[in-house]
Amino acid sequence: MGEPTVEIYTDGACSGNPGPGGWGAVLRYGKHERELHGGDPGPTTNNRMELMAAIQALETLTRPSVVHLYTDSSYVRNGVLKWVATWKRNGWRTAAKTAVKNEDLWRRLDTAAQRHDIEWHWVKGHAGHPENERADRLAVLGVKEAAKMPPVPRKLVPTPQSALPLNEPAKADYRPDDTECVHEMPASWCALCKPLPPGVLPRGYRVAGDAYHNDPDCDWLRKGQRYAARLGKQTHEVVPIAWASVAPGELEPCEACCTVEWIRRHSR
Template sequence: MGEPVVEIYTDGACSGNPGPGGWGAVLRYGEHERDLHGGDAGPTTNNRMELTAAIQALETLKRPSAVRLYTDSSYLRNGVLSWMAGWKRNGWRTSTKSPVKNEDLWRRLDAATQRHEIEWHWVKGHAGHPENERADRLAVLGVREATTPVTQQ
């Protein structure tokens, strides 16, 4: 990866699991930074929000990029690095022939990863990592916005 690397920090949050959810991502390319967030009034799950954060961040990139993606979700990282290839070989079924949970998002993530050269990194959540904490605050904001009634004027 000789060119500048896009660093992405992602997180998902849920108020109840399942419940309303939010996702957040911090993107950094050189001196440029961008925060992304969104929410789902639910019910959704924390795992769905973790996947959505990574998808949204990768889909935001305008051209193929070298990426370092940091997540505190073992589900996301293990899914990409260990499980997804087998799921695809098995027609999106697990080793026990059950349907893959969150298949819609795993398929979308698979498509989003094809354009990029990605290094996947796990960070411990809620352990003071500045960018992970920032992504967490964005995810919580996504929950709050998804559950705040819109007032008509």
């Protein structure tokens, strides 16, 4: 008798990011279904809750299984399929020699996943996918429950000096006054998510060079493609989404070529 085939649908949510968070999962084995949810009073992040949803679902399985896991988190799917193996070889360090964010949960997910034969699927969030919507509702329920709990104190832990490049000052892992971006770092530190200079539009355009648009959920790229087509522009003037093939932070955003002036010149 072969291993059972299980379908898992997961989602995470966070109020404030960082703030109280919740996770939800729907497990299906044949005609049997089970719903799971939980919360963290935080402060936590959306990415941690996405990871926790997958962890809790996999840890619930009592024996090795063939698993189809569906998540709307590119962070989770890309992490498992592209980054974890490198992180492990590097002693849980990124290519930039910095500590992996959420290392505790990535280690736990890696351990849980090794017991199973898993195929990781990405689904677009909030797009009407029935099971993804169910997982989302469960995650939101977890947030509501977590919001009623007392917050967990978070100690500021500076990055060890030995892990930093020479002459770079230590930074705290968590700053309550700095919003955490989708790449699990304060937005002001992230080259892809830092606030754009005045007059710079959302990224997505280029005329030449190697600058990529790095946000698969941003409508600006699709709008730019349609707009360029209406103007009779060539497709090479618009950059395809490159998120699936790169790790966060490895490419700088294209800012100079995405200005109002570029749009003005190409609108003639």
